[in-house]
Amino acid sequence: MIVLLVLVFVIIILVDVPPLIKQRMWRELAAFSVLFIIGVVYSLGQFYHWPLPNPVKGLEMLFTIKP
């Protein structure tokens, strides 16, 4: 299962990163990397049950109105 996950990461990098480097789009590469790292950290966290902050629970605390 973890092999599949890593395979997905590798495929995403192979699809997106070479064209960005070739065209010298560094801002795009930076934005890509930030999003990709968030995705990787949270998917690994989901897999290994790391205690990461859950943004959905945060939203529920922030927005819920108690009648």
Added chain:
Amino acid sequence: MGSDKLTSKMKVSWVQICLLYISAKISVAAVALPALTAAPYPNRDLWLIPFLAAPAILLVGNIAVKLGEYFPRKTIVEYSKTLTGPFIGTLIAILYSWWYIYMAALGLRISSDFFLTGFLPDTPISVLIGAVMLTSVYAARRGYQVVARVNQVLFPVIVSLILILFFLALPQVRLTNLTPVMAGGLPHLVLNSITPIAFFSDIINIVMIAPFITNTTQTPRIVKWGVSASTLFLLIMLFSVITFLGIDVARGLIYPGLVVARQIDIADFIQRVEVLLVLIWLAGIFVSITLGLIWASLALAQGFNLISYEPMVLPLALVVTVTTFLLGDNVLEYSALFHPGFIAPYYLTYSLFIPLILLILAHIKYGRPSRPDTPINSEIDANADT
């Protein structure tokens, strides 16, 4: 975001946008039916909700139209930067991007769980999510035009399947299930309609797609036709579920539409038509996730002044996939996300509060919109040049 390559593959007509909104909305309305399952006071007046919801959603949509009059060729992210400055503008871009991620994740999660509980009990959820995600990523990287044209094929299928389901259910409909009408009282009806209003208020998201329309004077028609048609289908779904099952049965169900479809039985010959519901749902979820991915990546790309949004799509798909698991462990846990006490403040912040502030700022800064609004008075005129 002005390169010719981008605009040619992003160009859409108002009918296409309209159909995109309708298919994305009616697929959720057909299967999950949050108007019924999330109603705080489920009573037999629920089918009246669309009559309350439609005017409210039209008002929300008109905010988008008014914003479009000030900035016909700009998305909400671009003009929030000119109105509020680069810092708050970027913040708004991130906020909206997150909202699109969240909505795509929610739709994906509901659909996957629907498949798992109803049809494929032994399949791991990641397989379903991965399959839907792959098709959506492929379409999203190719711009609005691809998803709009695919949807032009899917839309007649979705609508005819819903109508087929409705007509097949008609023989077993008991109109007495609706009486006494309005026994629940107006206050409960208003409270019940909060969730559908918030849920359908994402008509505001035409601020992300209307700038790519071929003729920007036609934006009001998107709101008018999109909202009327989608609420009409909501009415059809609520009406058939309540008259078919009766509210006492329907209020305990997670997928009322599925139960109705399963019980359709015409002369022991037409049976097990719930597969039609799967087709509706598959088409709708493809549209809504593809749109969610494009909107989220476009908002980020414009927020951070990037040349193209395409490199953002794949990592965003990863983030959306992860968010589907963060929503909750099971159906009951994330159905709390449809509770009016949460969905109304959360969705209306994005669909009403932020756009309204932007509209007021635009009014202070520019006065009346410079481009005169082309009046669209008659229905004949709206149909003439389609």
